[in-house]
Structures are given as C-alpha cells and as structure tokens.
Amino acid sequence: MTRFALIGGIYxxxxxxxxALSDIARRRIDATFxxxxxxxxxxxxxxxxxxxxxxxxxxxxxxxxxxxxxGLADCQCGYIDPRDxxxxxxxxxxxxxxxxxxxxxWLGTLPMSRRLEVNGTRLxxxxxxxxxxxxxxxxxxxxDGFLRYLLDDADADVLCVTHTGxxxxxxxxxxxxxxxxxxVGRPENDGTPRVWYALLTIGGxxxxxxxxxxxxxxxxAADMHTERLPGEFIxxxxxxxxxxxxxxxxxxxxxxxxx
Amino acid sequence: xxxxxxxxxxxxxxxxxxxIQVSGTRCNIECRHCFNRSGxxxxxxxxxxxxxxxxxxxxxxxxxxREIYFTGGEPFLHAxxxxxxxxxxxxxxxxxxxxxxxISDRIADTLAALATEARYSLEVRVSxxxxxxxxxxxxxxxxxxxxxxxxxxxLARRNLLPLITVVRTWDDADELGVLAGFARALTDAxxxxxxxxxLPALPLGRELARVAGLQRDECVTATMLAGFDRDLLMCSxxxxxxxxxxxxxxxxxxxxxARLGTTLEDAASSYELRHQTCVxxxxxxxxxxxVSPQIEGLDIAAxxxxx
Numbered sequence: 001m002t003r004f005a006l007i008g009g010i011y012x013x014x015x016x017x018x019x020a021l022s023d024i025a026r027r028r029i030d031a032t033f034x035x036x037x038x039x040x041x042x043x044x045x046x047x048x049x050x051x052x053x054x055x056x057x058x059x060x061x062x063x064x065x066x067x068x069x070x071g072l073a074d075c076q077c078g079y080i081d082p083r084d085x086x087x088x089x090x091x092x093x094x095x096x097x098x099x100x101x102x103x104x105x106w107l108g109t110l111p112m113s114r115r116l117e118v119n120g121t122r123l124x125x126x127x128x129x130x131x132x133x134x135x136x137x138x139x140x141x142x143x144d145g146f147l148r149y150l151l152d153d154a155d156a157d158v159l160c161v162t163h164t165g166x167x168x169x170x171x172x173x174x175x176x177x178x179x180x181x182x183x184v185g186r187p188e189n190d191g192t193p194r195v196w197y198a199l200l201t202i203g204g205x206x207x208x209x210x211x212x213x214x215x216x217x218x219x220x221a222a223d224m225h226t227e228r229l230p231g232e233f234i235x236x237x238x239x240x241x242x243x244x245x246x247x248x249x250x251x252x253x254x255x256x257x258x259x
Numbered sequence: 260x261x262x263x264x265x266x267x268x269x270x271x272x273x274x275x276x277x278x279i280q281v282s283g284t285r286c287n288i289e290c291r292h293c294f295n296r297s298g299x300x301x302x303x304x305x306x307x308x309x310x311x312x313x314x315x316x317x318x319x320x321x322x323x324x325r326e327i328y329f330t331g332g333e334p335f336l337h338a339x340x341x342x343x344x345x346x347x348x349x350x351x352x353x354x355x356x357x358x359x360x361x362i363s364d365r366i367a368d369t370l371a372a373l374a375t376e377a378r379y380s381l382e383v384r385v386s387x388x389x390x391x392x393x394x395x396x397x398x399x400x401x402x403x404x405x406x407x408x409x410x411x412x413x414l415a416r417r418n419l420l421p422l423i424t425v426v427r428t429w430d431d432a433d434e435l436g437v438l439a440g441f442a443r444a445l446t447d448a449x450x451x452x453x454x455x456x457x458l459p460a461l462p463l464g465r466e467l468a469r470v471a472g473l474q475r476d477e478c479v480t481a482t483m484l485a486g487f488d489r490d491l492l493m494c495s496x497x498x499x500x501x502x503x504x505x506x507x508x509x510x511x512x513x514x515x516x517a518r519l520g521t522t523l524e525d526a527a528s529s530y531e532l533r534h535q536t537c538v539x540x541x542x543x544x545x546x547x548x549x550v551s552p553q554i555e556g557l558d559i560a561a562x563x564x565x566x
Contacts, residue, residue: 078550080457082435132490136550140380141326143351149273149323247454248550250352250380255418259452 008162009183012042019215036062069108139168140252266533282331359385359410371417479532
C-alpha cells in the first residue's frame with residue numbers, strides 16, 4: 001500500500017503550511033507533493049520555501065509560480081472584473097517584491113506535471129488541468145464525461161489538481177479518479193477558517209481522504225496586518241468566506257458563499 | 260463578399276462547448292446590436308424540437324462535452340426549454356443566454372429548483388446593456404430595462420445569481436464609472452451579488468448598420484496563428500447546433516460555408532478562418548463562453564514531465 005499527501009494553493013500561508021506538514025509528519029506517508037501556487041495572498045512569501053524544502057516536498061509549478069519565475073506582469077488568473085483585478089494586482093506586486101531572486105529562480109526549475117505509476121495505477125499530477133496550467137477544474141463545471149476524456153487524453157487513471165482553492169473528488173468507476181486537493185493557503189469559502197489537504201492511498205483500490213487543518217489563523221491575520229495586506233484578505237482568513245477574486249466562481253460554488 | 264483565400268484552418272481539438280440555438284432567431288425584442296439579427300419577425304432559423312436537442316446533447320455527451328449553452332433568439336420562447344435544460348444538466352454544466360424578460364416567478368422557481376438539484380452549475384446569463392432605463396432601452400427597446408431587471412432579481416432572490424451580460428457601448432475612459440453604475444443599479448434592485456460579464460460590441464449583424472465593419476481585407480492568416488493559443492478560438496472547441504444543421508460557431512450563422520453538416524458527428528472537420536468575423540474572435544478571444552477569454556494560459560502539454 002502506498003500513501004501520498006497532496007497539498008496545493010499555499011498562497012504564502014506559511015502558518016497553515018507548517019501545521020499541514022506537521023500533520024503529515026505524524027502519519028505514515030511515502031511522499032508529499034505540492035501541486036503549485038506557493039505564493040499569493042498571504043504574508044512573507046519567502047517563508048514557505050524552507051518549510052517545503054526541509055520536509056522534502058516534491059513541488060510542481062502553478063500559474064503564480066510561473067509568473068514569478070518568468071517575471072510576468074500578472075498572476076495569469078485571467079480576471080476581467082476591475083475589483084478582482086485590483087486585488088489580484090496588489091497581491092501579485094507584494095508577492096513579487098517580497099520573493100527573493102533565489103526562490104523565484106527555484107520556482108522556474110519546477111516541473112509543470114508529474115507522472116507516477118503505483119501498482120499499475122497511473123497517476124498524473126498537475127496544477128490546473130492536464131491541458132493548461134491555469135484551467136479551473138471546479139466540481140460543478142467538470143462533468144464526468146469531460147473528466148474521462150481528460151484521463152484518456154493524458155493516459156492516466158488518477159488525476160490530481162488544485163488551482164481553484166476548493167477540494168473535491170470524483171470516483172468515475174473502474175479505478176479512475178479525479179481529485180482536486182483544495183488549498184492549504186486559504187479557507188474554502190465555507191464560513192470556517194480551516195484549510196484542507198488530501199491523502200491518496202493506493203492499494204487494491206484508490207482511496208481519497210481530505211484532512212482539515214486548524215491552525216493559528218489569528219496569528220496569520222496579525223502577520224497580514226503588519227504587512228499591510230488588504231483588510232479584505234484578512235477577513236477571508238478569519239471568516240472563511242471569500243471576499244475577492246469571485247468572478248471565476250461558477251454559479252453553484254458562488255451561491256454557497258456569502259459574497 | 261467578405262471572404263478571402265489565404266485563411267488558416269483550425270481543427271476541432273475537443274468539443275468542450277455545445278451551443279444549442281434552441282429558439283432559432285426568434286426573439287421578443289429587436290436589439291440594435293444583435294449579431295444574428297434576431298427579432299419577432301426573423302425566421303432564418305426556427306425552433307428546434309425536443310428530439311433534435313436530445314440527440315445533440317447525447318452526441319456531445321458521448322464526446323465528453325464540458326459545457327452546454329442554450330441560445331437564440333430568446334430561449335424562453337421555446338415551450339420545452341425547461342425540459343431541455345433539465346436533460347442538459349444531467350450531462351454537463353448548462354447556461355441559458357436570455358434577455359430575462361420572460362422569467363416569471365413560476366419560471367424562476369423551476370430554474371432555481373433545477374439549479375439546486377443538479378450536480379452541475381446552471382448559469383442564467385441575462386443581457387442588460389445599460390444601468391438605467393434610458394441607456395438600456397436605447398439599445399434593447401422600450402420597456403426592456405424594467406422587465407429584464409425584474410427577471411434577474413427574481414433569480415437572485417432564489418439564490419440563482421444571474422450573470423449579467425453587458426455589451427460595451429461606452430468609451431474606455433468611462434469604464435469604471437459605468438461598471439459602478441451597473442453594480443449600484445443591480446444592488447438597489449435586489450440583485451446584490453452582481454456578476455457582470457462585459458463583451459465587446461461585435462461589428463456583425465444589425466450592429467453593422469450603425470458602425471463600420473471590419474476592414475475588407477482582414478482575415479485570420481496562418482501567420483497570425485503562429486504562436487497564438489488556438490484554444491481561444493471557438494472553432495477549436497465548440498460547435499453550434501440549429502434546426503438547420505451544425506455550424507462552426509454562433510457568430511457565423513449567416514455564412515453558408517460555416518454549416519459543417521447535419522449532425523455533430525459530421526461537423527468535426529477543421530474550418531478555414533476565411534471570414535472577417537473570425538478576426539473578432541482572434542482579437543477578443545472566445546468571448547461567447549462564461550469563462551474569461553483572458554485565461555490564455557500556458558499549454559503544459561509541451562513542458563517536460565517529472566517522473
């Protein structure tokens with residue numbers, strides 16, 4: 001039996017990452033993978049790098065990482081709404097300014113996808129989708145037939161992604177699964193400050209379990225306040241409701257939130 | 260004629276989006292900028308039957324379709340629309356593009372129930388082209404603003420948050436003021452979590468009578484597509500079914516050569532971008548879908564994989 005921990009969307013939330021890695025360290029895990037987006041949103045972007053490197057986490061590049069590494073002008077989230085763009089820019093500029101050149105260069109060395117084969121099960125790990133680094137795979141807009149197509153096209157049995165910030169798992173039958181591992185860096189718009197990562201166990205079958213992480217979110221809010229990050233971001237960390245970058249949410253996910 | 264011969268061809272990479280012109284070009288209003296000239300007296304395309312729509316949904320499902328869109332004309336003119344939407348939602352997330360005027364309390368109840376019960380998202384895109392009666396009705400017709408807004412509010416009150424689709428008819432310098440105007444008007448009306456999708460005005464259809472069309476010699480050439488993300492073009496990921504066959508995209512319905520066949524199966528061929536209309540798609544991205552065309556994105560297929 002092989003067990004992997006899968007984390008994604010760290011968004012500079014070094015306190016939640018630290019708590020998640022401690023939780024992972026207490027379990028019997030064969031490897032830990034991070035599916036990208038190390039920066040954004042949170043304070044002190046450089047702090048997540050030593051945590052990931054010391055824990056031996058195998059990282060992929062997300063769209064944010066790709067932007068930082070290549071010096072792009074924005075995060076590639078594709079916002080049109082002026083309010084979303086205002087906050088996305090603020091966040092990106094802060095993260096760009098506060099990520100050291102060494103870490104930016106390291107992000108550029110990360111692969112964009114990773115294939116594994118475990119007891120005959122073919123896994124594909126990527127950030128957005130197998131097609132695009134920034135394609136959103138939301139639960140309510142990823143129909144079964146489309147997911148089967150993605151798996152067929154990628155020659156994979158199990159696909160693991162992040163990018164949206166909200167976890168989900170679809171068992172398509174016949175040993176085929178798609179997992180969005182959610183985000184460690186930001187609560188998932190459900191009115192609680194906890195964050196999530198995923199455990200993937202591969203034995204005779206594939207088992208997916210989501211693990212909630214409760215961490216000192218008030219301390220993170222204080223960090224963000226010190227760094228003069230927007231009150232709207234701090235509110236999300238405290239309340240669990242998303243306050244910005246809402247335009248990309250499909251109707252179902254949007255309707256569940258408060259804003 | 261607006262055709263040229265040196266156009267680039269684009270293959271259907273995957274049928275991500277099925278567009279269903281369910282009510283043809285029949286509409287209860289006649290907007291000044293309508294790209295396919297829909298209206299009360301317009302009959303170039305007619306209503307599709309339930310069987311035709313079912314067949315298209317099934318064929319698209321077999322190909323792993325990602326999203327289904329109902330358009331027209333005005334989709335709510337079709338008496339069986341709810342049944343069709345319910346079936347579409349069993350297959351994929353579904354969007355209805357509407358002027359909102361026919362969304363009564365009863366219809367809003369049905370839509371809200373469908374949205375809640377379905378596993379996939381139901382989006383209702385309500386068109387408004389101004390945040391005041393004066394601004395909107397100058398484009399969409401007298402009395403349309405109040406009626407469309409009431410439809411949007413009926414949905415919002417049931418937590419089916421409409422996506423308000425707006426065609427940009429103002430100067431860039433006025434952008435922030437106009438968008439703030441929309442947000443305020445929608446909130447005041449009871450649609451307080453406004454979702455806005457702003458589209459460029461397309462120099463097509465009825466809009467041509469008002470503005471100059473594209474330059475005659477413009478078309479999408481192979482050079483223009485070098486290094487261009489073809490996923491931004493609808494023809495690489497979408498098809499439109501109508502009562503008269505399958506078209507390559509909603510914007511080309513008035514071009515006979517853009518009809519690719521009778522069924523989705525025989526409409527999978529590549530398409531030459533020989534129309535000036537194709538330039539609008541190349542320029543603005545596939546604006547018709549719900550997702551921002553600015554998600555141009557990095558294609559990761561060519562990037563090395565780690566093992």
